[in-house]
Structures are given as C-alpha cells and as structure tokens.
Amino acid sequence: xxxxxxxxxxxxxxxxxxxxxxxxxxxxxxxxxxxxxxxxxxxxxxxxxxxxxxxxxxxxxxxxxxxxxxxxxxxxxxxxxxxxxxxxxxxxxxxxxxxxxxxxxxxxxxxxxxxxxxxxxxxxxxxxxxxxxxxxxxxxxxxxxxxxxxxxxxxxxxxxxxxxxxxxxxxxxxxxxxxxxxxxxxxxxxxxxxxxxxxxxxxxxxxxxxxxxxxxxxxxxxxxxxxxxxxxxxxxxxxxxxxxxxxxxxxxxxxxxxxxxxxxxxxxxxxxxxxxxxxxxxxxxxxxxxxxxxxxxxxxxxxxxxxxxxxxxxxxxxxxxxxxxxxxxxxxxxxxxxxxxxxxxxxxxxxxxxxxxxxxxxxxxxxxxxxxxxxxxxxxxxxxxxxxxxxxxxxxxxxxxxxxxxxxxxxxxxxxxxxxxxxxxxxxxxxxxxxxxxxxxxxxxxxxxxxxxxxxxxxxxxxx
Amino acid sequence: xxxxxxxxxxxxxxxxxxxxxxxxxxxxxxxxxxxxxxxxxxxxxxxxxxxxxxxxxxxxxxxxxxxxxxxxxxxxxxxxxxxxxxxxxxxxxxxxxxxxxxxxxxxxxxxxxxxxxxxxxxxxxxxxxxxxxxxxxxxxxxxxxxxxxxxxxxxxxxxxxxxxxxxxxxxxxxxxxxxxxxxxxxxxxxxxxxxxxxxxxxxxxxxxxxxxxxxxxxxxxxxxxxxxxxxxxxxxxxxxxxxxxxxxxxxxxxxxxxxxxxxxxxxxxxxxxxxxxxxxxxxxxxxxxxxxxxxxxxxxxxxxxxxxxxxxxxxxxxxxxxxxxxxxxxxxxxxxxxxxxxxxxxxxxxxxxxxxxxxxxxxxxxxxxxxxxxxxxxxxxxxxxxxxxxxxxxxxxxxxxxxxxxxxxxxxxxxxxxxxxxxxxxxxxxxxxxxxxxxxxxxxxxxxxxxxxxxxxxxxxxxx
Numbered sequence: 019x020x021x022x023x024x025x026x027x028x029x030x031x032x033x034x035x036x037x038x039x040x041x042x043x044x045x046x047x048x049x050x051x052x053x054x055x056x057x058x059x060x061x062x063x064x065x066x067x068x069x070x071x072x073x074x075x076x077x078x079x080x081x082x083x084x085x086x087x088x089x090x091x092x093x094x095x096x097x098x099x100x101x102x103x104x105x106x107x108x109x110x111x112x113x114x115x116x117x118x119x120x121x122x123x124x125x126x127x128x129x130x131x132x133x134x135x136x137x138x139x140x141x142x143x144x145x146x147x148x149x150x151x152x153x154x155x156x157x158x159x160x161x162x163x164x165x166x167x168x169x170x171x172x173x174x175x176x177x178x179x180x181x182x183x184x185x186x187x188x189x190x191x192x193x194x195x196x197x198x199x200x201x202x203x204x205x206x207x208x209x210x211x212x213x214x215x216x217x218x219x220x221x222x223x224x225x226x227x228x229x230x231x232x233x234x235x236x237x238x239x240x241x242x243x244x245x246x247x248x249x250x251x252x253x254x255x256x257x258x259x260x261x262x263x264x265x266x267x268x269x270x271x272x273x274x275x276x277x278x279x280x281x282x283x284x285x286x287x288x289x290x291x292x293x294x295x296x297x298x299x300x301x302x303x304x305x306x307x308x309x310x311x312x313x314x315x316x317x318x319x320x321x322x323x324x325x326x327x328x329x330x331x332x333x334x335x336x337x338x339x340x341x342x343x344x345x346x347x348x349x350x351x352x353x354x355x356x357x358x359x360x361x362x363x364x365x366x367x368x369x370x371x372x373x374x375x376x377x378x379x380x381x382x383x384x385x386x387x388x389x390x391x392x393x394x395x396x397x398x399x400x401x402x403x404x405x406x407x408x409x410x411x412x413x414x415x416x417x418x419x420x421x422x423x424x425x426x427x428x429x430x431x432x433x434x435x436x437x438x439x440x441x442x443x444x445x446x447x448x449x450x451x452x453x454x455x456x457x458x459x460x461x462x463x464x465x466x467x468x469x470x471x472x473x474x475x476x477x478x479x480x481x482x
Numbered sequence: 483x484x485x486x487x488x489x490x491x492x493x494x495x496x497x498x499x500x501x502x503x504x505x506x507x508x509x510x511x512x513x514x515x516x517x518x519x520x521x522x523x524x525x526x527x528x529x530x531x532x533x534x535x536x537x538x539x540x541x542x543x544x545x546x547x548x549x550x551x552x553x554x555x556x557x558x559x560x561x562x563x564x565x566x567x568x569x570x571x572x573x574x575x576x577x578x579x580x581x582x583x584x585x586x587x588x589x590x591x592x593x594x595x596x597x598x599x600x601x602x603x604x605x606x607x608x609x610x611x612x613x614x615x616x617x618x619x620x621x622x623x624x625x626x627x628x629x630x631x632x633x634x635x636x637x638x639x640x641x642x643x644x645x646x647x648x649x650x651x652x653x654x655x656x657x658x659x660x661x662x663x664x665x666x667x668x669x670x671x672x673x674x675x676x677x678x679x680x681x682x683x684x685x686x687x688x689x690x691x692x693x694x695x696x697x698x699x700x701x702x703x704x705x706x707x708x709x710x711x712x713x714x715x716x717x718x719x720x721x722x723x724x725x726x727x728x729x730x731x732x733x734x735x736x737x738x739x740x741x742x743x744x745x746x747x748x749x750x751x752x753x754x755x756x757x758x759x760x761x762x763x764x765x766x767x768x769x770x771x772x773x774x775x776x777x778x779x780x781x782x783x784x785x786x787x788x789x790x791x792x793x794x795x796x797x798x799x800x801x802x803x804x805x806x807x808x809x810x811x812x813x814x815x816x817x818x819x820x821x822x823x824x825x826x827x828x829x830x831x832x833x834x835x836x837x838x839x840x841x842x843x844x845x846x847x848x849x850x851x852x853x854x855x856x857x858x859x860x861x862x863x864x865x866x867x868x869x870x871x872x873x874x875x876x877x878x879x880x881x882x883x884x885x886x887x888x889x890x891x892x893x894x895x896x897x898x899x900x901x902x903x904x905x906x907x908x909x910x911x912x913x914x915x916x917x918x919x920x921x922x923x924x925x926x927x928x929x930x931x932x933x934x935x936x937x938x939x940x941x942x943x944x945x946x
Contacts (some may be wrong), residue, residue: 036716037723038842052801067704069723077847078734159943178686193689202727203686204668221685222667225657240531252500258752259501261745263666281725284748289753292837298759299833300826307838307848311858318830322863325826326870329819336818340811347804350814354800355793357818362764362789366782369763373756374487374771378502383541384771394775399786406790466822 036091039074040212048078051086059086072101075110077309087113096122100130104209105308111142117208128154129282132161136171169253170246172286173267173276176200179207180233182216187229189219202279207266208233209371213273215266217241243268244278251287252317255378257283294376297454301327323460332357332466339474343482347476348415352424356473359403360431360465367392367439368457375447376454387442396436400429419480427473431465438464485492503538512542515550517762520709523550524557525642536565539574540772551577560586562593567603569772575606584613591665592618593638594744596625600635607665609610634710634715637740638752646680651693653683666743671730677737679730681705701757707732708742714750719842721747758840762833763920764789770813785802787792788923796930803938812879813941816888820937824895824929831856831903832921840918853904860900864893891937895929900927 022202025247043062048060070262075098087479094114099107108202109118123131131150135158147155157175177201183249189206193199205218217237223337227236240258244267256262257280267276275434296302302317309317336343336353343350371388374380380388404425407467412421443453444462507526508792527535539547539562551558551574558578563571563586575583575854587595587610595614599607599622611619621639645651653670657663671683671717681701691700707718708731718724721744731740766781773781777894800807800817807814815851835852838844838919844852876885907917 034714038845039720041846044847067724069725073843076843077845079851080850117624190689193686194692196690199686199690202684204727214592220666221689222657222663224652225685225689226660226663228658248500255501258748260531261533263668263745280744280748281727284722284751287748287752288755291752291759295755295759295833295837297764299762299829301833302829307834307843307852309659311855312861314855314859315862318827318859319863319866321830321868322823325823326819328869329822331873332822333815333819335816337587340815343814344808344811346806350807350811350817351797351800352806353814354818354821354930355790355797358793358796359786359789361838362786362799363782365763366597366765366785369759369765370771373759379537379540379771381502381541382505383503387543388771391775391778395782398775398779400781402783403786403790410794466818 020416031175039077040072042080044074046201047074047086048082048139051082051089054089056089059089063090063093064411068095068097069101071095071098072106076103076106079107083109085114090413091115092118092121094118094122096125097132099123099125099134099386103308105306105307105310105313107134108138108349111138111146119145120316123149124151127174128157128161129156129172132171135162136166150413164246167250168246169244169248169250169267169278170276172250172253172282173244173246173278174200175276177207177266177277178205178251179209179213179215179257179274180219182206182210182234184233185229186224186227186231186233186236187377189224189233190229202281203277204263204279205238205245206233207274207277208237209274215243215268215274218264218266220263241265243272246270246275251290252457253278254283254286255289258287290376294454297452298372298458300458311426321459325462326465328459328463331463332470333468336474339470339478342474342478346477346481348417348420349474352411353473354417354418355407356424356427356431357466357469360435360469361462363396363399363432364435364439364461364465365458366452367396367436368443368461371440372453380444389437392436393433394436394438396398396432397429399430403432419479420477423460423476423480424473426476427469428479430472431469434468435461435465484863487576487660495828502536503541508538508542511538511550512546515546515553517551520553520555523553527554527557532559532561533565534627535559535562536567536570540567540570541651544573547573548577549791550760551919555579556582556585558582558586560589560594563587564590567770567772569770569774569777571598572602572606575602575610580609583609586874587613588615588618590693592621592625593636595622596635599626600630603828616869626943628710630715633708633712633731634716634740634892636714636746637708637710637742639740640742641671641738642667642669642754643673643677643679643738644683646672646674646698648672648689648697650688650695650697650700653688653697654693660745666745667741668727668743669702669852671736671738671741672698672701679707679732679738682728682730705729707736710734710739711870715754717742718747718750718754722751744866752842758836761916761921762836764922785923788925792923792927792930795927796934799931799934800938803934806938806942810945812884812937814885816875816879817934817937819871820888820891820895823892823934824899824933825895825911825926828899828903828925828929829861829922831860831900832925833915834905835907836917839907849904850907853901856900857897858900860896861893862896864896867896881945886936886946887940890940891933894936895933898926898932 047062050062102110135146161171205217205220208217209215218241219233219236225238240260241259242262242265244253244265244266246269262280264277264279266274267278300321371380407428408421408425410438411424412418438461443457446453446456499712511526514526566574575832599610615667625635631925669684671679672681673679683697683707684702704724706724708717708727708729710731710733726744728736728741728743731742733739764785775946835844872885872889875888876882902925907921910917
C-alpha cells in the first residue's frame, strides 16, 4: 500500500474507536487481495493480532474472505481459527488447504483445539483430529470426555506443582530444570502426597523470598479448588467473585488434574453475558452477526411464535369487549397504551430480577423484600402515569369517566407488572427453567391480558 | 450454631447453587446476631471471603444489617467495603464507628480506596481521606485527578520494571532485594532510559531461564500499552480481545506510570455488560437490588415516560381510523397483534445490532450486509407469520379480506422492524448517542406506528 493511497482516505477514527480496525487498513488489505499481491498482504497482516485478523475475516464478504485465505495460504495461523466465530470458522476450515489446516491445528494449545472441535461437523472434526500428533490427540480426546460447558473442557492439563514440603530454592531449581513449562503460569500449586492441591504460591513471592523459606509459608490467602464437572458459568462466577488469577481443577477424588486461568474465565463470563442479553431479547443465544439469513430466521422464529400466541391471547380478551368498543371507539384508541406501559414496566422488573438471579444476589433471604419493592415502585409509577393519562383521556375525549378508567387500569397493570416481573423469573428458576430465556414471554402475556382486561372491564362497568 | 438447628433446616442446595450462600449459613449468622453472640458471629464469618460477606450484608434487611455490623465491630475488613453495592456501602459507612472505618480504609489498596471514594457523598468522602496516611492520601488524590472511568482510575501505581539491557540474573537479584513488591504481579516491564515500556517478561520465563539470558530475549509476543486517559470500557475490551494478563499504563509522553491487571479488567467487563443489559431494558444503568423504592421509581420513570409518548403517538394513529373501527370492530381486536409482532422482531434486531456495535463487530465494512440480512429475515418471518395470521383472521372472523390485510400488514411491519432495528442503533452510535440506551424507544415507536398504520390503512383500502 503506497502512502499516496493512504492519504486519499481521510482519517476519521476518533478516540472512541480505539481497537476497532481502521477503514483504511481494511481497504489496503482488500486492495492487496484484489491485485493478488501476496507479499503485501503478509506484510499488512503480520502486525495484527490473531483476534483482529479474525474480526477482519468476519467483517468482509464471503468472496473476499475466500480470496484472502487462499492468498494468505501457509501464513494462516492456528490462533486465528480459535478467535473466529463458529459459522465463519466452519467456512474458513473448508477453504483452507489440508496441509495448511494441519499445520495451523498443530500450533494450537490443546484446550483451544477442544474448543474448536466442539462446534464442528463430523467430517471437519475428524480431519482436525487426524492432523494432531498422537499425544496431543489423546489429551484432546480426554478433554472431550468431560461434559460440555464443564471445567474439564476449560482447563489446561499442563500444571506446575510442587510437594508441600519444598522450599523456595527447591522450587526454583526444579523450574530451571524443566524445559516444557506451560506458556503462561502464575502460580506453583502445592500438593500433598495424594496429589490434593493445598495452596497456591505466586511466582512473585517465590522470586522475592530467600531460598530456605518453605513454600507453605508463602501460600495465597485466596485459594479455591474447582471440581472438574463444575459448570463453566460457575467457574467464571468464582473467578469474578473471589478475584482469582488461576485455580487448580480436581477430579472426583480431589486430585489435581488441571488448571484454569483467569483469561479463560473472562472469555466464559463474556460469552455468558452475551447469551443472557440475547436470550432476554428472544434471539437464539448462539446467534452472531455472521449467521446466514436462514439460520437467523430459524433462531428468531420460536420467540416470535411464542409472541404470536401471547398476542392472540390478548386479542381474545379484547374480543370479549367488541360490543363496548363498537359503542365507544375511544376504548380501541386508548387500550394499547395501558398494555404497552405494563409491558415496559414488567420488562424493567424482570430484567433486574433475571440479572440478580444470575449474579446470585436475589435469594430466599431477600426475595420478599424485593417483591414488595417492585410492587411499591409499580404503584407509585402507576399513580404518576394514571394522573397523566387520566388528564390525557379527559382532554382528548372530554370524558371524566374515561379518565378515571384509564387511570385505574394503569395503576392495576403497573402493580401487576412489578409483581409478575419479579415473581415469574424467580419461579422459573426454582422449577429449573432459565429465567433469561422464558420470563419475557410470560410477563408480557400477563401485562397484555391484565392491561386489556382491566381497562375494557372497568370501562364496561363505569361507562356503559 | 448447634448441629441440632442445622438439622432442622433441610438441605435444599443443589449443585446448581454453587457459590451462593446457603440458607442455613445465613440463618446461623442471623441467630448469632439475635443473641448478640459476638464470638460465634466472628467464627461464622471468619471463613467467608469479603465478597461473600458483602453479598450477605446486601441480602439481609437494614435492621439486621445494622445489628450485625455493630456486633462485628473491629473485625470489619476494608475489603468488604470494596465489594459492597454503592447504596449499601454508604449505609454501612454511616453505621461503622469512626475508628473501625479508619482501620478498614487503611487496610485497603489505593485503587480500591479510589473506587470507594468515587461514589461517596462529600462528608463521607472527607472522613475517609482523613483516615488515610499522608502518602496514601497523595496517591489516592493523584488518581482522582484522572477522568472518571479512565485507565488512570483503574491502574495501580505500583509497578515492577527493569531496564531493557538487564539479564535474568540482574532481575532476580533486584526482586530479592526489594521488600515492598506489589501483592500481585505477573510480569516485569522492560523500559528504555526515558521510561517508555518496551516489553513484558513473565515471571515464569525469568524463573525458567539461565541467569545470563538478556530479558529482552524473553519478552512476550503480545504487548499492549494503555494510555492513561483511555476509557475503561476500551481497556476491558483490549484485555478480552488480546488475552492480556497485565498491561503497562503510560502518560501523554508515553512514560510508564502504572499497571492494569486482568482482574480489574474483568470487573469492568462485568459492569459494562450489566449496564448494557439494564439500559436495553430501560432501567437506570446504576440500579441495583439494594436501591430504595423512591430511588428505583425515579430511575424507571424516564423510560416509562418515553414509552407513554410512544404509546400516545401510536394511539393518535389509531384515532385516525375510528370510523373504520366503529364499522368493523374486528380491526380493534386484531390490530395489537401486528404492532406486538413488529415490536418483538424489532427488539431482536436491535439487540443483535447493539451487541455487535459494543463488541466492534458491526462496522462500516459490513453494515450494509447486516442490514440486508435483517431485512431478509424480517421478510421471511413476515411471510411465515402472515400466512398463520391470515388463516387465523379468516377462521376467526370468516373474512378472506381481513386475512389478506393482516397478512400484508405483518410482512410490512416485520421488514420495517428488521430495517429500523439495525439502522437506528447504527445511526445513534454515529451521532454519539449510546445505542443501548435509546434504541428501544425509537424502534418500538416505528414498529407501533407502522403496525397500526399498515393494518388499519390497508383495512380501509380493502375492506370499507
């Protein structure tokens, strides 16, 4: 890319855009692909982190992606595969030449290979296992024996451990003598003779201490052992709650079999949050920007289907009041307002409840207090908006009674919204259904039905 | 707590409840508070992590909280304060005796004190600054000079650095000679003579290498320098994207002035996600379970107010068709279905778009492709639900024309939902408004208005 071309593209990136790929960098890379200038492409991609190259591949169109990968050829790094979105990753694997794929996979850490294999189809799965060396293949297959989303899938099997009776000097001599230490490690794990982990010693403490100090005197105060079958969400929670940097993983007998580090926990935390947000919105939790149209349609259809049922139920309520609406059309004009306000208030309460359940802040110890608060908040907001809507109803349609009716319906629906928005997620969690996934549909059903029923029912009583 | 009492409370915790406080543990603690058994209370709280004690304090009621804190007295640890929710924290600080508070604050790291001070009122602010020793107070006040939510507030000023020309042996001797090394550190930062950081060397590499190896040969491949004014959200993004463990922080001249570690970045990532979810639901981003009724009401009111305006706008659209509704009440029964489906489809699209903007996956390079996808998804889902609702309309009201009308309105509204759900967050981001905060209101307005307009408008054209 010549300097001339760079100048043609104005510098529009502000500080807010830190870490996003610059437009002109993307343009330069695509230009190199266009003119098939391999040397230039390699030079442009070389300074980029694998995660950024993965982002680039996700953002360009499939045609450019294919050409870029074929031109980049042998330079393609295994880490890029780990960083790619599932959908694009499958596509990229199918584009890579077999020998390039084999090289890329052989470069990867075993836990990354496991992560890669989890999402792949059978044929690609086997191609990748075949590319591995025997010892790596064994490690990967052992990991795959642990349940999906468990600590066993997340851990690395390479750990640095020391007998509990060692001194600093013995540990340093041992580490100097090893030539296959893990790429990243921050602690030496002390173990008893039966390989039960009993403490972590940070490398910093070891380096700063005299050779004759027993390691046992240097163990960290904060020490948590992760069972191999623990759900990865709970693992991430423990790292976040207790500010862990790394934690030993143990089997059913409590023996050390691996280690999880905070960067893996951070990735899980990020994914779990993403899933929660997408579930709350009724979007398939695995969905991504790279999904194809049909896949996206399929993911969104179920929630829209549930919503249709909800909406039809609400319509059935309205249908009971056709006579009232025919004699006073103002009811049809105003009724969506009550339902809509209830839906929004309910969504507010349920989002707070779902989050509090996820962070284990909403428990049996405070559920009644939270419920009371939500109902009171609904009552106060209900009274405020009842006043406003009562006046709107009066001014718009010149009827005091219509004002009373919409005001009363508003109070009722906002109180019910607070109640349902809190109680429904709590109950769903108790019966073992993910509250993030299902609460929205239930709460909206309640607020729609109560909204229409309260408004139209009161109207019949008061007005007709 | 006697074993007898423990037996009275059935064991209901399943594996899913990992890391949440057990009911019976809470009961035992509250019992100790009830009978004012200080020794028992201290014994029960002693094994708990500060984060768990903070969770406990958040979950019990204000009366028990006060009694517990006064009974716990001098054992109260500064770290508990760091872990508490803002609202409860202010309350707890006002309960703590001045000397207990002073002790607690003196135990804390300077970055935790900064975090604590950020949220406090003036009088509490000064009380805490007064409790600090002079040197600590200076460090804290220097930090407070950096903008809120910047890397400067997040960093610790204690760093371990070495000149770039040092060898492993020199580094080890230096570390052994220091007696005030940071509590947690994982890298030695290499700096040039002008204190510009030029690389990280992990302690593991130093320990595993011979004494005469130059540190420069051991630097990590992945190395990012964080400007002190960078937004903490971007810092968290960098740690997550590039799998950083710690990163040096530099001033405007690029000189090393501090260090950020991954556990701080993880906390920020967690907070940012939380904010995003709460904003998407129209709940104040700072809201928590511990907020009082009036505070919660105040936080939720604005979004409900915006929704009321939206709902009234939609009602104004309906009001234009009062004649049509009066002559065919079925329209009033069916119209909420079209608006509701549009609202849900729009929320799906906007959630995906808002997330993709936050993770920098939706950029100028792919926005048109994503927009096209969302419109196509809306079209396909629109056709599917148009068919279903067309049949429902026909069967329910026995009118082919009503079926056509609701089907056509459904297709129109779901296409518009895909378009608006993607375009609105992108445009808001371009003009500098947080898309998570404002998209929902705009998108729902569009889908409500388009839904009612399309359905009622087509009805007038076709049916009347």
